[in-house]
Amino acid sequence: MGQMNLGHIRRNEHLPTRIAAQIASEIHEGRLQPGERLPTEHVLAKTLGVSRSVIREAIAQLRNEGLVETRQGVGAFVSERSTRPIRIKDGELFDRQSFRALFQLRVPLEIEAAGLAAVHHTDEDLAEIDAALARMSGAEKWTEEGIIADLAFHRAVAEATQNEYFAMFIGFIAERISQAINAARSRAVLEEIVEVTIAEHVVLRDAIMSRDARAAREAMRQHLHGAATRIDLSLEQF
The missing domain is CATH 1.20.120.530 (GntR ligand-binding domain-like)
Known part of the structure; x- marks a missing residue:
């Protein structure tokens, strides 16, 4: 995630949703590739200046949308599928x-x-x-x-x-x-x-x-x- 453009999140927004949208943008724009592993919860929390529970919820949102898959004990990876199974604007x-x-x-x-x-x-x-x-x-x-x-x-x-x-x-x-x-x-x-x-x-x-x-x-x-x-x-x- 060396080229990901992630800065601290504004506190007046629902944090997990905002972070999920930011990571989704990195995926859609190709800075995170299918199969690539996301940074750990600890690293993301420190990078974004939020708690690990916020990061955990953001990752769960991305998983629900089919953008990310999680592997027990290994971490979260960008899904090989390029489309979301469900989409609500x-x-x-x-x-x-x-x-x-x-x-x-x-x-x-x-x-x-x-x-x-x-x-x-x-x-x-x-x-x-x-x-x-x-x-x-x-x-x-x-x-x-x-x-x-x-x-x-x-x-x-x-x-x-x-x-x-x-x-x-x-x-x-x-x-x-x-x-x-x-x-x-x-x-x-x-x-x-x-x-x-x-x-x-x-x-x-x-x-x-x-x-x-x-x-x-x-x-x-x-x-x-x-x-x-x-x-x-x-x-x-x-």
Whole structure:
């Protein structure tokens, strides 16, 4: 990555998304070639002046878009595929109807994922869910790190389905909906929003741990419709 043009990121933007877009630009413009290994999380974090969790989330976004693939214990590499499997232009989500439509698509996917995660999760999956929940509930829950942890929680639930396509699609959609979390935090009393959100995730985590698929599905449904209500989205329920 010797020729990559990466400088410190402006703090007024959603950091993982901004970094993912910058690395994607390096790939599209040919400065990062297919098969080339990305620098380590540590190096990228130091280069860009952000935390490693921010870098981890950015890499996850790139993986969801098919631009990057990760190899356990080795690192992240530019995908050999030159096209993204899914493409949503960022500008589309500034249109409220498009944003609502994407949120509506997320609901059945995540509800089903919660049920499958309750049935199929491993101890390692539950540890990932718990780690994300701990970061959501910790000292940085009011900050960007709390939002990153929220996304990591949903990705961990999707991974726990043991179905890679759930992880791919939910990761892609949830990352783009992350601005909903930002919107919710700016529209209401922050403390109330954060505590309610954490409580909803705790209920979901407990249902998954108990291998109660019905309770997990209901907990996810309650959480997603609660999240929609907090940003003034009205979703159809059946």
